[in-house]
Amino acid sequence: MKELFPIKHVMGFVFSLILTSVALLVYILDMSFALGLTILLITAFAQAALQLVVFMHAGESEDKGAIYTSVYYGIIIAVLTVFGTLLAMIWGYV
Amino acid sequence: MDFFERFMIPHPSPAIYAAMVAIVLTSIAIVVGLTYFKKWGYLWREWITTVDHKKIGIMYLISALLMLFRGGVDALMMRAQTAVPENALLDAQHYNEIFTTHGIVMIIFMAMAFIIALMNFVIPLQIGARDVAFPRLNAVSFWLYFMGAMLFNLSFVIGGSPSSGWTSYFPLAGDELSPSVGTNYYMLALQISGLGTLITGINFIVTILKMRAPGMTLMKMPMFTWSGLITNVIIVFAFPVLTVALAMGTMDRLFATNFFTTTDGGMDMLWANLFWVWGHPEVYILILPAFGIYSEVISTFSRRNLYGYNSMVASMVIISLLSFVVWVHHFFTMGQGAMVNSIFSITTMAIAIPTGIKIFNWLLTMWKGKIQFTVPMLYSLGFIPIFTIGGVTGVMLGMSAADYQYHNTMFLVAHFHLVIIPGVVFAMIAGLTYWWPKMFGFMLNERIGRWAFGFIAGGTCLAFFPMFISGLDGQARRMYTYSESTGFGFWNMLSFIGALGLAVGFILIVYNIYYSTRYASRDIGDDPWNARSLEWATHNPVPEYNFAITPQVNSSQAFWDSKKNGHTLFKGGYKEIHMPNNSGVPFVMSVFFFIFGFAFVFSMWITAVVSLIGIFACMLHRSFEKDHGHHISVAEIERTESELRGARNE
Ligand SMILES: [Cu+2]
Numbered sequence: 001m002k003e004l005f006p007i008k009h010v011m012g013f014v015f016s017l018i019l020t021s022v023a024l025l026v027y028i029l030d031m032s033f034a035l036g037l038t039i040l041l042i043t044a045f046a047q048a049a050l051q052l053v054v055f056m057h058a059g060e061s062e063d064k065g066a067i068y069t070s071v072y073y074g075i076i077i078a079v080l081t082v083f084g085t086l087l088a089m090i091w092g093y094v
Numbered sequence: 095m096d097f098f099e100r101f102m103i104p105h106p107s108p109a110i111y112a113a114m115v116a117i118v119l120t121s122i123a124i125v126v127g128l129t130y131f132k133k134w135g136y137l138w139r140e141w142i143t144t145v146d147h148k149k150i151g152i153m154y155l156i157s158a159l160l161m162l163f164r165g166g167v168d169a170l171m172m173r174a175q176t177a178v179p180e181n182a183l184l185d186a187q188h189y190n191e192i193f194t195t196h197g198i199v200m201i202i203f204m205a206m207a208f209i210i211a212l213m214n215f216v217i218p219l220q221i222g223a224r225d226v227a228f229p230r231l232n233a234v235s236f237w238l239y240f241m242g243a244m245l246f247n248l249s250f251v252i253g254g255s256p257s258s259g260w261t262s263y264f265p266l267a268g269d270e271l272s273p274s275v276g277t278n279y280y281m282l283a284l285q286i287s288g289l290g291t292l293i294t295g296i297n298f299i300v301t302i303l304k305m306r307a308p309g310m311t312l313m314k315m316p317m318f319t320w321s322g323l324i325t326n327v328i329i330v331f332a333f334p335v336l337t338v339a340l341a342m343g344t345m346d347r348l349f350a351t352n353f354f355t356t357t358d359g360g361m362d363m364l365w366a367n368l369f370w371v372w373g374h375p376e377v378y379i380l381i382l383p384a385f386g387i388y389s390e391v392i393s394t395f396s397r398r399n400l401y402g403y404n405s406m407v408a409s410m411v412i413i414s415l416l417s418f419v420v421w422v423h424h425f426f427t428m429g430q431g432a433m434v435n436s437i438f439s440i441t442t443m444a445i446a447i448p449t450g451i452k453i454f455n456w457l458l459t460m461w462k463g464k465i466q467f468t469v470p471m472l473y474s475l476g477f478i479p480i481f482t483i484g485g486v487t488g489v490m491l492g493m494s495a496a497d498y499q500y501h502n503t504m505f506l507v508a509h510f511h512l513v514i515i516p517g518v519v520f521a522m523i524a525g526l527t528y529w530w531p532k533m534f535g536f537m538l539n540e541r542i543g544r545w546a547f548g549f550i551a552g553g554t555c556l557a558f559f560p561m562f563i564s565g566l567d568g569q570a571r572r573m574y575t576y577s578e579s580t581g582f583g584f585w586n587m588l589s590f591i592g593a594l595g596l597a598v599g600f601i602l603i604v605y606n607i608y609y610s611t612r613y614a615s616r617d618i619g620d621d622p623w624n625a626r627s628l629e630w631a632t633h634n635p636v637p638e639y640n641f642a643i644t645p646q647v648n649s650s651q652a653f654w655d656s657k658k659n660g661h662t663l664f665k666g667g668y669k670e671i672h673m674p675n676n677s678g679v680p681f682v683m684s685v686f687f688f689i690f691g692f693a694f695v696f697s698m699w700i701t702a703v704v705s706l707i708g709i710f711a712c713m714l715h716r717s718f719e720k721d722h723g724h725h726i727s728v729a730e731i732e733r734t735e736s737e738l739r740g741a742r743n744e
Contacts, residue, residue: 063303063304066303073327074331076415077331077418080418080419081335081371084419084421085364088367088422088430089361089364089367092430092433092434093429093430093431093434094429094430
């Protein structure tokens with residue numbers, strides 16, 4: 001019975017619903033901009049990771065290495081771009 | 095009448111009218127010619143619907159050469175205009191349009207197409223594959239690029255060309271300061287061809303990672319394939335930034351959003367920022383395949399294994415990362431503080447280290463090698479000193495404190511041309527000459543090729559070295575004229591003469607193609623250069639399926655091993671080969687993209703929506719299409735193989 005019931009996927013689905021409702025709270029509840037954005041950022045990244053691992057089977061094929069390398073590479077580039085832009089356009093702008 | 099007025103050129107001149115007549119006449123000639131010689135069916139079956147990576151590569155190649163001449167004529171007109179002080183050949187507006195289109199055409203529609211042409215043709219052969227991973231998608235890539243290029247070139251005769259520079263900085267490129275549709279063309283044409291490039295990137299990463307011949311581990315890939323892999327990784331991560339920036343710019347211009355405006359919370363500098371987040375990696379997208387070509391050429395014609403294979407790979411990986419963290423050096427003078435500029439200065443100068451490693455590896459490959467001065471090798475040898483000068487002046491520009499002196503002067507123009515011309519154009523010509531026999535079954539004439547090299551290398555030096563001096567003297571770039579008292583006249587005249595030399599060189603290349611097509615021997619065997627990698631292990635011309643038997647690989651130069659060290663490349667007998675079918679859908683969908691882009695440029699929304707429906711209809715058609723490809727029988731392989739072998743033995 002245990003093999004037949006896709007417990008991992010059901011749990012994943014429930015968890016992604018929870019993440020969505022937490023993100024929705026930002027709109028419903030009255031909170032500060034900073035807090036709202038922090039919640040959105042965290043839930044968004046958790047959601048993306050969840051989808052990638054559970055529903056897109058990132059770690060289940062022989063290409064595991066290539067897939068995770070490209071994901072990490074993408075994250076590094078994105079972080080460098082965003083923070084570099086903030087640095088050049090806002091923080092370091094005189 | 096109102097409807098047609100929008101298509102008028104806002105700022106016409108006799109040259110543009112002449113071009114309109116020429117375009118109409120050429121189109122009529124092409125249609126009449128195709129009909130007269132009954133070639134429509136051939137064109138449709140063999141080329142427009144093809145998914146064969148070799149044919150797609152050749153179509154990219156032809157488009158790139160066409161665009162080279164369009165961009166080259168732009169360049170000649172610029173140099174002619176500035177050759178003497180107070181020249182009235184062009185007015186300011188036309189000059190602006192010409193330097194804008196020169197930049198875009200050369201970078202996006204010439205250089206990108208050229209590297210993708212060579213990657214398409216060579217990489218599947220080098221890794222012993224039968225095609226790319228997604229052949230149909232490859233055709234989509236080409237046709238999107240082609241339609242983007244055509245849309246961009248259409249601006250010349252319908253509606254007016256963009257004129258705010260190839261970088262198209264806002265607020266100048268906004269609809270207040272650039273009211274003509276020119277910049278709309280820029281946004282849409284780049285968007286469409288950029289989609290094609292992004293698809294190519296994904297396609298080639300998958301191809302290289304998944305379709306290598308048995309035994310070819312990553313560290314046994316030929317260097318051109320390695321450079322292709324790194325290039326496509328950069329494409330996949332850099333092009334989305336351009337896509338987003340172009341979408342925001344288009345919305346600013348057409349839907350009155352305020353991303354890059356100076357009012358209502360817009361940030362005009364964000365465009366420059368996003369543009370160069372894409373733009374600097376783009377430089378490495380162009381130059382890494384060139385490095386790959388030089389590695390192949392230098393190793394082949396020095397008769398030596400490539401020196402420092404591991405460090406070559408490592409330096410490319412490092413370049414691919416560093417290329418994403420230097421972009422601010424394009425706008426050091428925009429107002430960031432010293433801290434920010436210093437950070438990006440240091441990252442910029444750091445790139446010189448892996449690049450230097452590569453230069454030394456090439457030198458050490460040639461060291462003690464038996465160098466053969468063939469045309470591809472001449473370009474590789476010319477590349478090293480000229481590129482080094484271009485690169486070193488780049489390090490000068492990369493020092494942010496000093497950059498205030500050089501910024502936006504002809505010094506910068508000299509620098510990047512002396513990087514891009516030897517780094518990309520020389521490599522493309524070298525690669526073209528090197529792989530030409532594989533593509534067309536005969537060699538290009540060496541003597542004419544050497545003359546062409548002389549004119550191109552000499553012309554490059556003469557055209558761009560004087561700009562260092564006039565730039566340091568204060569000549570700003572993009573200035574359409576200057577007074578005699580500035581003293582720039584002499585240097586600009588030298589540049590003009592150099593540009594003419596370059597033009598002669600390119601005409602010689604065209605003449606060489608014509609001459610060799612007529613007179614060159616077709617009896618050259620499969621491996622005329624005595625080369626080292628797998629693409630030379632199959633026949634000339636390459637059969638549809640590339641390799642009758644999938645090759646077995648044991649080193650980074652498997653073909654050389656099979657010739658010299660008794661390695662067996664092809665084990666076993668023929669088996670049935672499964673190949674993809676041709677399809678007209680990529681072309682049709684790209685035509686819809688073209689109409690969509692054109693409609694968007696002129697804000698014709700009904701047409702835009704209809705063509706968008708067409709695009710989605712094509713995708714839907716693909717989703718429900720059952721296409722399992724076709725099989726080539728053993729008998730047919732045997733027939734083809736013995737024919738190709740027979741042609742050689744005669
Ligand atoms: Cu740069």
